[in-house]
Amino acid sequence: MKKNIIILLLIGLGSCSSQKKIETTNQYFETGTSSIQEWVGGRAESGSSFKLKIALTTSTEGISFEEIFFRHRILSCELKEEGEDFYLLTEYDPKALENVDNAEDQVQTKDKFPFELLPTEAVISYNKNGGQTKYFKIMEIKEKAPLLFSSKPQN
Numbered sequence: 001m002k003k004n005i006i007i008l009l010l011i012g013l014g015s016c017s018s019q020k021k022i023e024t025t026n027q028y029f030e031t032g033t034s035s036i037q038e039w040v041g042g043r044a045e046s047g048s049s050f051k052l053k054i055a056l057t058t059s060t061e062g063i064s065f066e067e068i069f070f071r072h073r074i075l076s077c078e079l080k081e082e083g084e085d086f087y088l089l090t091e092y093d094p095k096a097l098e099n100v101d102n103a104e105d106q107v108q109t110k111d112k113f114p115f116e117l118l119p120t121e122a123v124i125s126y127n128k129n130g131g132q133t134k135y136f137k138i139m140e141i142k143e144k145a146p147l148l149f150s151s152k153p154q155n
Contacts, residue, residue: 036142039051070090
């Protein structure tokens with residue numbers, strides 16, 4: 001009987017450690033307005049894509065941003081500076097994936113994607129000073145009007 005309890009306890013501890021805990025409040029940084037803007041090229045070969053921009057309203061010193069989980073995609077992100085403002089930027093570009101062996105890894109099916117998110121939500125993975133990876137949920141991402149580029153050739 002005692003052996004069964006120990007086995008159950010070990011199984012329970014192991015399953016908890018594999019789950020990703022999402023934070024909705026963050027002690028290391030704060031975010032401001034987040035937006036997504038789709039764009040469509042004027043020619044078929046131009047394709048379409050989107051840019052996701054997440055404003056950061058506090059210092060990000062010692063924080064390493066890893067990935068953004070958004071609309072069943074796992075995207076790399078960059079920390080950008082615009083004047084005194086900082087933000088995370090990611091762009092989904094299906095054309096860039098055409099020659100990449102692991103292109104299917106970027107777009108995940110519902111059963112493989114690690115989070116259940118609304119289309120207006122995203123999760124940022126990050127770590128502080130090289131520590132354990134943490135996950136922070138962004139809600140209420142605003143959808144901007146899409147950019148429609150002209151197919152007119154430039155002279």
